[in-house]
Amino acid sequence: MHKVYNEIIQIAGDVITVEAKNVGYNELAEVQTQGGISLAQVIRLDGDRVSLQVLAGSRGIFTNDKVRFLKHPMQVSFSENLLGRIFTGSGEPRDNGPALEENMIDIGGPSVNPAKRIIPKNMIRTGIPMIDVFNSLVESQKLPIFSVAGEPYNPLLARIAMQAEVDMIILGGMGLKYDDYLFFRDTLEKHGALSKSILFVHTASDPTVECLLVPDMCLAVAEQFALKGKRVLVLLTDMTNFSDALKEIAITMEQIPSNRGYPGDLYSQLAKRYEKAVDFDNAGSITVLAVTTMPGDDVTHPVPDNTGYITEGQFYLKGGRIEPFGSLSRLKQQVNGDTRDDHRTIMDRMIQFYADYKETIEKKSMGFQMSGWDQKLLKYGDRFEKELMDLSVNIPLEKALDLGWEILSSTFEPSETGIKDTLIEKYWPKK
């Protein structure tokens, strides 16, 4: 029988303090309030003083409410029964299905031994030329979408999820607007993908602390499926909300903030989650695609900045398009050599021409005269933006490469492209 404590000596923010003995760090407890039972997690031990963050928030807690320690850390049920289900950040059903209590596993487990990792080698095809051709997504990659409020990052995330060739999808929503949550659910349902998906959703109106658990819940489950050989795609949106929740708790705990109020361990906290992306030797993999909204479109803001140092590249979503400059997939070299022999050439040359086009646009806006070459670049850039960059374009890699050749040949002479003769002979469209 677990001992029950009913003297809460401090309530600050969502953190309560009780005096208790024999409590483990990170252990879970139940707080019985008039509104029902809420989980709470131990975040500091100081003598007999135990501080807990209450997942449902501290509002409505009486100082004599009952606190019962559960003798285990935060856990989540793991089985095939999770598929098709929707949960809250603390693992409670958000759909009308039953609560799952079988085969509980700890969340936030240890990290993978680097010696057991392998070099990733499989490309994930998305049907989006700006990704497939220019910044290929690779299985086991961790990649954020840097964006600002108002951009269609959630539809982009959903689209990649629908088209990516993976075994299952785990969606972690943090501070999600309720309609965005419905959007994800409906999209998955419409495409018949809900049955291979698991959703952990914390909406903007849910208690902050639950937000903190979402990535760990998703990744703990993903890890178990990956160990069983599944290729799992984890979608996390939005990691800036997660970081803000970290900030909130850190300030409540009177930690010294390091940069714009964020705790000094922001980097480690983010890395601990992102580094769960892995390709297991002889088993499955976890690929993490996350959204990081940049407050004020500022990439030097602590959240995108720390993220950029952790992840293997980033996609910039700006003006409804994936920007070719600044976007980077650090792992693309691992895969784009084995797709088609013109892949790398098309990737390099088309981007260089697009950069030249941007310069020409600048010159044009400053009133400089346009030469014949400039005219060609203008024509090229226009087609490039409309036919390849536009997010509505949905074609397989090979088609996108062919289209690339077509665009090049409609504007330039072969000798102007600086492309090797052998490739020109093989791919230049014959008129």
Next chain:
Amino acid sequence: MSDNLRKGQVIGVNGNMVSVEFTTRVMQNEVAYIIQGDERLKSEVIRVRGKRAELQVFEDTNAIKVGDCAEFSGELLSVELGPGLLGQVFDGLQNPLPRLAENYGFFLKRGVYLSALEDNQEWDFTPTVKTGDKVRSGSKVGFVPEKIFEHSIMVPFHLSGELEVVEIKDKGKYKIQDIVAKVKDVNGKTYDVGMKTVWPVKMPINAYTKKLKPTKPLVSKIRIIDTLVPVAVGGTFCTPGPFGAGKTVLQHLLSRHAEVDVVVIAACGERAGEVVEVLKTFPELMDPRTKKTLMDRTIIICNTSSMPVAARESSVYTAVTIAEYYRQMGLNVFLLADSTSRWAQAMREMSGRLEEIPGEEAFPAYLETRIASFYERAGIVQLRDGKTGSVTIGGAVSPAGGNFEEPVTQSTLKVVGAFHGLSRDRANARKYPAIDPLQSWSKYESFIDIEKVQKGVRILKRSDQVDQMMKVIGEEGTTLEDFVDYLKGDFFDSVYLQQNAFDEVDEATAADRQTYIFDIIVQIIDKKFEFQSKEEARKFFLSLRQKFINWNTKEFNSEEFKKIEKDVLDQIQVTRVAENA
């Protein structure tokens, strides 16, 4: 330790900091273990107040309870040093990761520690001293063959004064844990000399006669470094840059091509994937100097970003201690730490938990001294046998927001001998290496004549000025003379300072080739060309550039190399460019 096993009781847990109440005594920085069920969690004493000691735990602190037992070991955090380190991969506490994987599978299990040098490994020992010989700490008593060279077995570094060999084992096979010699000090006290020894990581090894001034250039085979911002053998440098600027790629290429004997890579708080790449590719790559694989001269200390933070703090010390150990054998060791910012952040996290008064951006006030004393462990030293050995340290820095005005970059710049600043603009323009030639500096000398180097620097500055000017007044308003200067600088940058990291030949340029090519570059910079128009000048340099880039990919002094060389020289000789050029 004379006193019985000293114990304490956990009285608080806050993240990876655990407070312990003790009864007898504790030593600052000693290693302690927190007993958690059947797990023993390694930790280090970092502060003592009254009868309360604060410990940083090198593991996850889940489930630790108030009242749990802590055992103090009486030892400082130390590493094992001996034959068998080369080619190994360790975590920040020197646990061998491949052996952990063999025993425990995919995940890093908490509280499991394996000895760095596995017991019972046998080595062929050859003695080099005899009984009665006079020795000192660090003196060689014999050697064993280790991969690429003869590994010296040395008198323990902590002994002082003159010692006498009283016992030495014969030539033969010995195990790593065996004692191979005994020495006696002036008071008649004898000490064992083992195949392996231990040394506390936070103390520099001082068993040498004197420290020398680093003057000899270290050949990195990266042209922009060797020519403009060189590094000396035994020197220090730092590479700050925003994310995506290519710090890690640069460090990997340095670790592959630098002309040194041993490379220690400290992957500190960075991506695991990057370490995996080194792990899987180095055993396949040949080191042209030894004709063995690159892995045979490399040691990796890897504490990636998701591994416990406190061990990240110790990982750079583990790495530098191993580097110093190989230096004691008269070798040139190259330590690459990626990234020192993560190490500084680990200090910041701990300082925050200790509730110390924060300095700038919440970094602790002692940040500067810690960084300084780390880089001070680099150097070239004269050993007791007259030979020299060196440790060269290169640290990557990841400044927040790519802004070099932050505390870690600034503290580092004060103590290093060379600064290789990576620029976001150069990286975005796909210029590799993205080292900014105008912003970076070095206090060391290049193997290329200083006057020639200055010509290169001058034209870069001039070119940059003209470029800035042209942005305002357009190409039309620029004089032909200025425009040619601009083209010269741009040419120098694109054919010499930039290298193609994906080309087998161009990715590394040896010293003789650099000297040779740079002479031709200087000729071009010096030459007064007589062009009719800007268009003509641009054409001339574009075609010269194409030739040069092609030339860069040809083996030095090969037939093709000579052919293109003639072509290049011919073009430079012609002062006027023909219409059809």
